[in-house]
Amino acid sequence: MNKFSIISLLLLACSEEGLAFAPSAASTISTTSPSGTTSTQINVESRREVLKNSAAIFVSTTAGYSLPSIAHAAESQQDKLDKENLVKGYKRLQYLLDNWEKETTICGRTDNPYIGCERTPEKVMVYLGFKSMNDPLFRADKAMFRLQKYVDSDLEIDYIEAVELFSEKAEEASNTAFISSWGEANPGGGKDRVEMFIERSKKQVETAKDSLGTAIKLLGLEIK
Numbered sequence: 001m002n003k004f005s006i007i008s009l010l011l012l013a014c015s016e017e018g019l020a021f022a023p024s025a026a027s028t029i030s031t032t033s034p035s036g037t038t039s040t041q042i043n044v045e046s047r048r049e050v051l052k053n054s055a056a057i058f059v060s061t062t063a064g065y066s067l068p069s070i071a072h073a074a075e076s077q078q079d080k081l082d083k084e085n086l087v088k089g090y091k092r093l094q095y096l097l098d099n100w101e102k103e104t105t106i107c108g109r110t111d112n113p114y115i116g117c118e119r120t121p122e123k124v125m126v127y128l129g130f131k132s133m134n135d136p137l138f139r140a141d142k143a144m145f146r147l148q149k150y151v152d153s154d155l156e157i158d159y160i161e162a163v164e165l166f167s168e169k170a171e172e173a174s175n176t177a178f179i180s181s182w183g184e185a186n187p188g189g190g191k192d193r194v195e196m197f198i199e200r201s202k203k204q205v206e207t208a209k210d211s212l213g214t215a216i217k218l219l220g221l222e223i224k
Contacts, residue, residue: 079150082143086216087223089129089137093209096127097202103127104198119194121177124201128208130174137212141167144215151218159218166211173204 096103104124107117122131129137144163151159180197216223 079147082147083219083221085136085143086140086147086212086219087221089127089135089140090209090212090216090223092127092136093205093212096123097206097209100202119180119191119198121180121198121201124177124198124205125174128170128174128205130170137170140170140212147219150220155218159215162211162214162218166208166215169204169208169211173201173208176201176204 104119104121105117106120125131126135127137129135129140132138141163144159144166148156148159148163176197180194180201213223
């Protein structure tokens, strides 16, 4: 019997109908002693006392139960948000890879018409969640570890490996992209060095995306 059934039964027992059998404060009981003397005893247990006893039973019965706490409700909301962000982040990484040239190239950054377009790694760091707290993959590794409780126990090792690989490759991709931004400034550097590091970063993003997809699958989430 659940706690709500217990509460319902106790409330019924405490109702007017449920207490109809209980003697009131004004009821009397007559007894006759062996010597023939008749005495009258007043039953002093009132309805209020019965209610008091019922309340005590209720407290004792439900002591092992606890209502959902606000913290638990907040945690559930956080889990939902984490799941949504992982799926959204995966889709964004897929978009980045599908539009790599476009997303890593900026034209018209200066007024000089001879400079033209430049490769830039900034978008790589944005898509991986390293530029803003509002990015879906901001601290994604922590979100995935929070969600580990939703993974079947026999798949936990696979899940942890996917999370660790994602974290490793996302960090590498961000660092490689950042290095590429200084390619021309370094001794012996040039646009070709920038291109080389950006393309190296792309491979790392691909691995990060795949491992994120594995984690999402193990969580039982769908990517629509």
